[in-house]
Amino acid sequence: MTALLSVRDLSIGFGAGESVVKGVSFDVDAGQTLALVGESGSGKTISCRAALRILPRTAQIRSGTITLNDSNGSVDLTRISERQMRDIRGNRVSMIFQEPMRSLSPLHKIGNQVSEVLWLHRGASEAQARKEVLTQFERVGFPDPQRAYDSYPFELSGGMRQRAMIAMAMVARPELLIADEPTTALDVTTQAQVLGLIKELQRETGMALILVTHDLGVVANMAEQVVVMHKGRVMESGAAAPILTSPAHPYTQQLFNAAPCIPDENAVGIPMSDEDMILEMKDVSKTYTMRSSRGWQGERLIHACRGVDLKLARGKTLAIVGESGSGKTTAARIALGAELPDPGGEVLFRTSATEDPITVHHMTRAQRTAFQRKAQMVFQDPYSSLSPRMRIQDAMTEPLEIHNIGTASEQRDKAADMLKRVGLNADMLKRYPHAFSGGQRQRLSIARAMMLDPQLIVCDEPTSALDVSVQEQILTLLENLQDSLNLSYLFISHDLAVVARIADEVAVMRRGLVVEQAPPETLFYNPRHPYTKALIAAQPEPDINRPINLKLVALGAGSPDSWDDAFRLTDSVIPSLVEMEPGHKVRCHV
Structure with a gap:
């Protein structure tokens, strides 16, 4: 079976300096979730940005290929024209960025910015786009979709802006969704609902997902394949289950040891004293x-x-x-x-x-x-x-x-x-x-x-x-x-x-x-x-045997x-x- 996206021997550098991404290779199949895991500066985000050709001006793809495959054939995303690339961005391949305030226009209402995807790539009328966007806003957890549609980015909290970014990326139902830390600004209940929503969309449309994250708990709940990166190189890769249960590389083990968790032991809580x-x-x-x-x-x-x-x-x-x-x-x-x-x-x-x-x-x-x-x-x-x-x-x-x-x-x-x-x-x-x-x-x-x-x-x-x-x-x-x-x-x-x-x-x-x-x-x-x-x-x-209970989450977070x-x-x-x-x-x- 041919992978939907295939990255081979990718190296990226800036100016005359040493490459910051060195020989990275991975595949993601249709309907599959691949997690890119690693700390800041490991090369996760820049590898994904290379697939959409939205790298900084000084960055160069020094070697490698990024191939997008479907029933109509294969296309190397590093070599096609910018006009062809515009038809792919936001349509066949969408990306959720980590910093929503920098990714949203401060001069336009949230609803119009999300609707733009449907206007450009689907030819939808304003009324059709509004209806679809409001439905999407409801699905990503906006308590008042109409208010969010008519708001400017500065009128929403950080978590609300991230929900808008997620809705914008998913409203066109892309073949591949690249999610760069999509839930860092979200509270855990909304995170659980959004992860459940992404899974649901994957089942409905066969969408593939590349999940860039440092949260191993999210990886355990979402990923079938895991790639662990450190200083621009792949340290460990393979199926999620063996990597999450018994990581082989010392760096992967270090990530697991640093992950915070609610302790299993129960202790007697001591209320704060009223003295000082x-x-x-x-x-x-x-x-x-x-x-x-x-x-x-x-x-x-x-x-x-x-x-x-x-x-x-x-x-x-x-x-x-x-x-x-x-x-x-x-x-x-x-x-x-x-x-x-x-x-x-x-x-x-x-x-x-x-x-x-x-x-x-x-x-x-x-x-x-x-x-x-x-x-x-x-x-x-x-x-x-x-x-x-x-x-x-x-x-x-x-x-x-x-x-x-x-x-x-x-x-x-x-x-x-x-x-x-x-x-x-x-x-x-x-x-x-x-x-x-x-x-x-x-x-x-x-x-x-x-x-x-x-x-x-x-x-x-x-x-x-x-x-x-x-x-x-x-x-x-x-x-x-x-x-x-x-x-x-x-x-x-x-x-x-x-x-x-x-x-x-x-x-x-x-x-x-x-x-x-x-x-x-x-x-x-x-x-x-x-x-x-x-x-x-x-x-x-970070335990594949303890998935998030979405029914209990929905009951209390409703x-x-x-x-x-x-x-x-x-x-x-x-x-x-x-x-x-x-x-x-x-x-x-x-």
Whole structure:
């Protein structure tokens, strides 16, 4: 049987430098899923981009062939004209990119951008395209497809934008889908549903899938064939089952050892003590008003947060988990004073156990300046959080300059010391951000947040864009910094395995509400709420014998009015957060 896509002896280089992809070969058959696995910089993405001829200008395909086969014959994608290539891109071969904000036009509505595929390749009318796109939006998990269709990219969360990218790639039903980290920005329930959707489309259309990922749990649930890459070379390849059960190459074994997972042992969870709370959120709600794109329709109220009550003890980690749009980041922004809560909500910050709390949203100018030194944020995207026009030294010393701390030489010395603390070299200060890998940029973001010696750091999905080995390093770094400096973390994540490792308390949010809260040892082994159960069931594990239970995921991640009577909530009827056992709260009807 002839493979749908055949890559042979592919080598790619930049300028006069050494090749970054060296002699890579693999095949993918129609209807088959091939996983390309490896850490950042291993050559996975550039090998896939070569198939669509969307490499950077300085890149050269130095050797090899990339052949697309079907019933009409074979075509070498490296040698056909650009006009022929345009007929293939987005039509016969589609690609889901890792960074949706860079891949979507900021000037056009999401619906129009996805419909463009059908206009160009299928000749569909505007009405036909709109109908198909809305159906696709519903299938990829948009809670309100019509709203998403009429929104601009900046009006959607990162997870929502990634769903739009997935819909755009799949709406034309391509023969081959190349998915470059398609679920990194998605919460685990949406990830499970999207993976299930891709499998369903494969069964319906015979579509082949090349899955570029660092998540071995996703590989175990999706792939028939696996190719492990490292430094541009193939380290190990073959059927998924033997590689996942008994990897032969030391690098593959290293990847498995670094993969986070929810531990099997059950322990007794210890709730946070009320003695020394650095941060308290009391009855915090946030409502946005959204204008309709149609003049005859009224404004809509979007409840991002509703009645959130959270406490973070000094030197501890409070994790907030939930799907995109659940209100996690909004709650974090309110905690930092970047957003105002609705009237009646209050955020208190204590510099020390002996001092009176400061009300974050009613501070004087002097109090706000002091607060900004004590509370910092590490953002989800290490590529966007550093200015590409500033050297690392300037980016690191900027906070000290703003707060008039130290002389220029003292600022440089502190920047060098902070780089060493996060595992980088001081001689990197003169470089620009583009010279660093994703994991190094995230270390730089952490180092920059540490420059003002904060007490509280809000980590907004700090590891979601990182491969497993780098993720392990960042988590270890955060733990070491917390132990040595008594830092407090408000940790936003959708990865329960990461949360199980780092958190002292976990709050699960859905539709702006905290639906369950407990220490991780309690929450993961005695979940009560259907949404929490869905989150745990959706967590992919690197074990082919433990596939994701999509029925359980769909039950909890579905509409809240479909939950059991004890947990059901609507816009008008919201159950209370009830303490079921010491430190374990569940939103339910008593």
